Amino acid sequence: MCAIIERDGRFLIAQRPARKSLGLKWEFPGGKVEAGESDCDALHRELMEELQIRVRIVEPLTPVFHAYEDFSLDLIPFRCTLLESGRLESHEHEALRWITLDEIDAFDFPEADIPVLEEYRNMVNSEW
Numbered sequence: 001m002c003a004i005i006e007r008d009g010r011f012l013i014a015q016r017p018a019r020k021s022l023g024l025k026w027e028f029p030g031g032k033v034e035a036g037e038s039d040c041d042a043l044h045r046e047l048m049e050e051l052q053i054r055v056r057i058v059e060p061l062t063p064v065f066h067a068y069e070d071f072s073l074d075l076i077p078f079r080c081t082l083l084e085s086g087r088l089e090s091h092e093h094e095a096l097r098w099i100t101l102d103e104i105d106a107f108d109f110p111e112a113d114i115p116v117l118e119e120y121r122n123m124v125n126s127e128w
């Protein structure tokens with residue numbers, strides 16, 4: 001699962017390390033669910049491990065199944081708000097950015113994220 005974390009009209013994106021799969025692509029923070037964990041538990045755990053942050057989960061977006069050449073995944077996105085805005089610590093990413101939807105085209109996302117970005121854009125636009 002992954003988190004679209006909002007703060008002050010922006011949301012957080014993170015760049016994957018070069019040495020990993022999908023290296024240097026930008027993604028939403030998150031990771032894999034471990035045995036016995038709910039999606040929500042896993043999200044809170046991953047965000048604490050990766051960024052040292054706590055969030056409130058606002059709503060789920062539609063899960064995306066995507067088959068890459070060498071692996072497949074179910075990407076389950078959640079819209080969240082940041083609860084504590086201490087200094088963000090990046091433990092597992094190359095870089096972090098708070099961006100607006102207008103800026104998104106400048107960042108290269110994994111293919112699985114394309115439907116997520118589309119749904120999120122529609123969601124935000126319909127709130128105006």
Ligand SMILES: Nc1nc2c([nH]c(=O)n2[C@H]2C[C@H](O)[C@@H](COP(=O)(O)OP(=O)(O)OP(=O)(O)O)O2)c(=O)[nH]1
Nearest residue numbers: 002020021022027028029030031032073110112113
């Ligand atoms: N967190 C996150 N992962 C994404 C997104 N889009 C996307 O295709 N993925 C892929 C990348 C990873 O292969 C997988 C997330 O699992 P992970 O974060 O635990 O995997 P990882 O690459 O850090 O570790 P590894 O198991 O590949 O060694 O999902 C996204 O927006 N956020």
